Amino acid sequence: EAQVTQNPRYLITVTGKKLTVTCSQNMNHEYMSWYRQDPGLGLRQIYYSMNVEVTDKGDVPEGYKVSRKEKRNFPLILESPSPNQTSLYFCASSQTSEGEQFFGPGTRLTVL
């Protein structure tokens, strides 16, 4: 089944404790992206990647890191999480830069 998977689905952590949210897609897509979703703000793009080793900032990159060492994986790293990073996070992938994005199920992160 073609899909985007994210892990973990739920995470509660404390300020300053480094964490990684994994994202993997099995559709051989070139493009991948991370979004955060907050009430009243919609989805905001954090980082995106156009291919292996090619990443660029979205609208809200501060406090986040990404890497794209393999085509299928695009992990999101929070090196020193803060409470304002409490949010619902979605990973997405797409075959083209102007095409349907396939979203993962989301990761709900709470930073205390």
Next chain:
Amino acid sequence: GENVEQHPSTLSVQEGDSAVIKCTYSDSASNYFPWYKQELGKGPQLIIDIRSNVGEKKDQRIAVTLNKTAKHFSLHITETQPEDSAVYFCAASTGTGGFKTIFGAGTRLFVKA
């Protein structure tokens, strides 16, 4: 920065009526305009999209119109059904040379049976 404004934030209609959601974008380089539906507890799913060289596109009960001059695009759902109840997001994307996508804030649609 670039943004996409979406209205209304909440929309309640009677089953069988039509629903219209409107979006305005600011980046004149945007050339791809998708609409996503998000059901509770799930990730968004594409329902229809339109590219900048097309003015209108229809898929059964769903249609999207684009006015590039005014930088407006709209989603039209006819003969609404209770299963259309969800949050809808518009987005604008500048595909050339990147993968930047700006989403609207979302519209929560309630279809009353």
